[in-house]
Every structure is written in structure tokens, then in C-alpha cells.
Amino acid sequence: MPFYLYFMFYTEARKTIKLALPIILGELAQMFLHILDAAMVGAVGYKQLAAAALVLSVMNIPFVFGIGITISVSQMVSLANGKKDGKLVSHYLYNGFLLCAFSAVVISLTIELSKNILFHLGQDAEVAALALPYLQIMGWSVIPMLLFMALKQFTDGLEHTKTAMVLSLFSLPLNAFLNWLLIYGNWGFPRLELMGAGWGTLITRSLIFIVLVLIILYHPLFSHYIAVRKKEWRLRWHTIKELLHIGIPSSFQITMEAGAFAVSGIIIGTIGAVEQASHQIALSLASLTFMVSMGLSQAGSIRTSNALGRRDNLSINFIGKSTIAIALVYGTFCALIFILFRHHLPLLFNKNAEVISLSAYLLLFAALFQISDSIQAVTAGLLRGIKDVKIPTYFVAIAYWAIGLPAGCVLAFHFKMGAAGMWTGFIIGLSLSAIFLTLRFKKISGELKQ
Numbered sequence: 001m002p003f004y005l006y007f008m009f010y011t012e013a014r015k016t017i018k019l020a021l022p023i024i025l026g027e028l029a030q031m032f033l034h035i036l037d038a039a040m041v042g043a044v045g046y047k048q049l050a051a052a053a054l055v056l057s058v059m060n061i062p063f064v065f066g067i068g069i070t071i072s073v074s075q076m077v078s079l080a081n082g083k084k085d086g087k088l089v090s091h092y093l094y095n096g097f098l099l100c101a102f103s104a105v106v107i108s109l110t111i112e113l114s115k116n117i118l119f120h121l122g123q124d125a126e127v128a129a130l131a132l133p134y135l136q137i138m139g140w141s142v143i144p145m146l147l148f149m150a151l152k153q154f155t156d157g158l159e160h161t162k163t164a165m166v167l168s169l170f171s172l173p174l175n176a177f178l179n180w181l182l183i184y185g186n187w188g189f190p191r192l193e194l195m196g197a198g199w200g201t202l203i204t205r206s207l208i209f210i211v212l213v214l215i216i217l218y219h220p221l222f223s224h225y226i227a228v229r230k231k232e233w234r235l236r237w238h239t240i241k242e243l244l245h246i247g248i249p250s251s252f253q254i255t256m257e258a259g260a261f262a263v264s265g266i267i268i269g270t271i272g273a274v275e276q277a278s279h280q281i282a283l284s285l286a287s288l289t290f291m292v293s294m295g296l297s298q299a300g301s302i303r304t305s306n307a308l309g310r311r312d313n314l315s316i317n318f319i320g321k322s323t324i325a326i327a328l329v330y331g332t333f334c335a336l337i338f339i340l341f342r343h344h345l346p347l348l349f350n351k352n353a354e355v356i357s358l359s360a361y362l363l364l365f366a367a368l369f370q371i372s373d374s375i376q377a378v379t380a381g382l383l384r385g386i387k388d389v390k391i392p393t394y395f396v397a398i399a400y401w402a403i404g405l406p407a408g409c410v411l412a413f414h415f416k417m418g419a420a421g422m423w424t425g426f427i428i429g430l431s432l433s434a435i436f437l438t439l440r441f442k443k444i445s446g447e448l449k450q
Contacts, residue, residue, distance in 0.1 A: 009321065012315070021295075027294050027298075032288075034287075035284050037200075041183065048130060051130035052280070054276065055131050056262075064251075066104055074153035074301070074302055075305050075385065076243060077093065077158060078309070080092055082305065087231070089158070091233070091234075094229070104147060111138075111139030112140070124273045124276075133194075133195055137202055141198070145205045145209070151213065151216060152164035155212075159306075178203055179197055183196035249390055249393045252393050252396075256397055257433070260400040264405065274352070274354045274355055278359040278362060285345055289337075290373060296326060296327055298381060300385065313448040316385075324378055327374040328371060368427050373430045379437035383444065399432035404428045404430070408421055
């Protein structure tokens, strides 16, 4: 390959990393909120930790579906920004926010109305009883979180990624302080234990949403888009359809992956509370590393969408290849960390010897799918950036639900592998997804170059 091509590859990789870093820090901060809750609740008892895990498993599917809807905002804003059309950017902000607000309310109401499903999933009775009030609070916290995500996607789509990052990082000490007050009953506050974690999350999410609204409305950085609101802030069905064209398939893609993990968590919960708690610890750590991949995916998606708006098809190819290379290196690094520190990382969550031992074992399985998990996340984002969402959704469905999850169930119960069997299913599903999506991007990007 000629030197100038190597130079372009390096240049695109550097630009993607620069854009991705604030997104990654923001994603990690949000994930740390869950890990913080798990660690502080785990200090109360492992059944409380299992209850928190059950709630996250149940609400993860609708919540992640809502996040998929918000992704459409960054895609369309980035495309309009590539065309240098500020009025269109403002129009997508307004319509995207309303669409996300409607989705958030529907999701929260669905969680509230279906809360009694906790008692019909074959879980430990005490765990289910502890989980019910926590699920109700966490369900309502979906509204401010998805509204914050919608505005975050707007700022990210404009490549102003530091705005939401700062707020996400601020939410960590705020949430920790609220947990300290409400979980343990410090400074005269009632000791609410698991419920305290729920209230801490709801308050934190509401505050960072309000602050981001004020920043977008009054900061000079965004004044150009707010100034045209009288003409551009109008609800249009055509625009909603554009957003849904990206948002619905994106939602199904990430929901099918998150759903496979969530369903697996519920299935593992039928084995026992120790298995459920161990699964939650290993999954929390794997989800933490996945947030970096999601940040890379979002950055690659924004950059390819912007290039599509500029009709710069050659850049799409180089952005894609360089981002996939970054994902490969990152996945390898995470695999090594999980293998080397598998006996130490679970101690951050719980001290129960059985839970620690099983968690360390499951981290070996998590290490095996780090590379494929990172690559499939990145390639899915790259394909979203060039508006290829329908076929990739079918690929993801086949990889996780037709092959990965059934294989995990067979291994878990027929071959008596337990939780390890379900995690082997993760490896199969993620590997197939990575292969399918990489080949798809290679095909589509090749066609664009011609």
C-alpha cells in the first residue's frame, strides 16, 4: 500500500480517537453509575445485589430500545452538519427531542404497568420482593435519562462531545453522595438500602438533564441553532419518519444484543441467587469495557455520516477501516486485563467466596468475546452512519437469537454447564455478529467507492 494511504489511515484513526474520547468518558461515567450502585448495594447484602441485577435485566430491553431511538438524532444532525445546513440541524433537534420524549414516557409507563412480571420469572422470592419498589423508581428515571441522551446525541452529532462528557463525569460524585445518604442513612436521612440507590439515580439523571437543557438554550456555542427556532421548531411527519428509519432498526440492533444478555441474566437467575449475583458482576465489568467500544462506534458513525453528507465516499472507507483496527487493538487489551485480574476485579462488588469464585470463572468467558464484541459494535455504528440499518438488523437477530441464545440454553441445561453455558452462547453470538457486520461494511463501503 502506498505511503499516502498509510498516512490517510493514520490520520482518520487519530481524528476518530479524538472525537471518541469525550464520548467514551461520558459512556464510562454512565456505566460507572450502575457499577457504583451495584458496589454500594452489594455492601448491604448479596440478595440486594441480586435484586438490582434482576431489575436491570428486566428494564434493560425497553431502556436500550429507547437509547436506540436517540441515536437517530446524532445521525441526522451529523448528516445535516456535513451539508453545512444549520437550519436543518435545528429542525432535527426539535423533532428528535419530541420523538425521544414520547418514547421515554411510553417506556416508563410500560415498565410501571408490567412491574409484577418480577414474580413470574422463577426468581428467588425474597429477591423479587426486594426488586419491585426498585424497579418502579428506576422505571421513572428512564424519562430524564432518555431526554438527556437525546440532547447529548445532538451535541455529539455536532462534534461538541465535551459538553455532555462534563455533565456525565459530574454525575458520578453526585450519585455517590446521594447513595451514601440514602442507601446507608447517613446525616439523618432514612436508611433506604436498595430503594436509596433508585432515588439517587432518579435525582442525578433529572439534574444533569436540566443542566444540559440550559446549556443548549443559553450557551453561545449553540445559539445559531436556537435562533432559528421560530421557523424550524415545527413537528413534521416526514422528519419523524426519517428519524424512525434510523432509530427503529438501531433500537432493534442494540436491543437484541442487550436483550440476549438480559434474558440470559433472567435464565441464570433461575439457577440461584449466587449465580445471578456472579453473572451481574461479570456482566458489569464486560459492560464497562463495552462502553469504550460504543464510544468508538458512535464516533465512527458520526464521522461516516458527516462524510456521507459531504459525499466524500473515499473518507468513509478509510474511517471505517481505521476504526475497526482500533477496535481490534482495544478488544485484545481488554481480554488480557480480564484474564490477568479475574480474581481481583470481583472483589470490588462483593466479598462472598462463592460469588467471587464463580465471577472469576465467568470473566474468562468475557475475555474470549472482547475482540468480537468491540468489532461488532463498531461495524454496526459505521453502517448506521451510511444509513445501512435494515440488513444489519437481520444479521444481529440471527447471531444472537437464532444461534447464540439457544446454544447458550442448551449448554447451560442440557450439558449442565450452568452460567458458563450461557456465557459460551454470548461468545458464539458476538463472534457471528462481528463477522456478518464486518463483511457487510466491506461490501457497502466498496460499492460507495466505485
